[in-house]
Amino acid sequence: GAVVSQHPSRVICKSGTSVKIxxxxxxxxxxxxxxxxxxxxxxLMLMATSNEGSKATYEQGVEKDKFLIxxxxxxxxxxxxxxxxxxxxSFYICSATRGDEKLFFGSGTxxxxx
Amino acid sequence: DAKTTQPTSMDCAEGRAANLPCNxxxxxxxxxxxxxxxxxxxxxxxxxHGLKNNETNEMASLIITEDxxxxxxxxxxxxxxxxxxxxxxxxxxxxxxxxxxxxxxxHILP
Numbered sequence: 688g689a690v691v692s693q694h695p696s697r698v699i700c701k702s703g704t705s706v707k708i709x710x711x712x713x714x715x716x717x718x719x720x721x722x723x724x725x726x727x728x729x730x731l732m733l734m735a736t737s738n739e740g741s742k743a744t745y746e747q748g749v750e751k752d753k754f755l756i757x758x759x760x761x762x763x764x765x766x767x768x769x770x771x772x773x774x775x776x777s778f779y780i781c782s783a784t785r786g787d788e789k790l791f792f793g794s795g796t797x798x799x800x801x
Numbered sequence: 802d803a804k805t806t807q808p809t810s811m812d813c814a815e816g817r818a819a820n821l822p823c824n825x826x827x828x829x830x831x832x833x834x835x836x837x838x839x840x841x842x843x844x845x846x847x848x849x850h851g852l853k854n855n856e857t858n859e860m861a862s863l864i865i866t867e868d869x870x871x872x873x874x875x876x877x878x879x880x881x882x883x884x885x886x887x888x889x890x891x892x893x894x895x896x897x898x899x900x901x902x903x904x905x906x907x908h909i910l911p
Contacts, residue, residue, distance in 0.1 A: 693844070721898055730888075731845070731901040780844050782899070788833060790892075790899055792844035 693793030710781030716761035717783035725778040771800045810906040819876040823889030826870045838885040
């Protein structure tokens, strides 16, 4: 079946640094990718929608200068958390559509900011 | 906002069928019903989806009422590995985004 690879699975960084998370569709071309974040014991919250070759669409309340999204190709989208702070610590998950009805998810990235 | 309502939690004995209900009374004619599950600290896993007809695959069955205002996910023989949070979602399909509700936390009891 279709696979979405997300890297890294876990990252620890110091406050003030930037962290990049990659999301790749391994065996299909993803016209649209989505980024979610999830706090402990809560549901997934949609952050932004990423379309190849165009600017991402951010959900209300999500800072676009804080969470930079680049969808440079049909198989790769990246999320960069800029100047990370402890409150940015969360589980980040990407997902991708392959043009049919299914939506596939990456395995997630646990970000811990010290 | 999520367009679905699910019970917060459910218990099911191992080996029995787990029936997870979902209400989606405002579903539109072109919206599909999707089910995903999330095991702790992992990304959501696709289970099944349908539009109007009942669907079955190797993981589960999906029963959609005739008026499409509710559905039930059936795991025919639950195992301990089915312990997870199950999300029922409605979505137009293709590039439409998924908005998650709170889901149902399913506990499989040995």
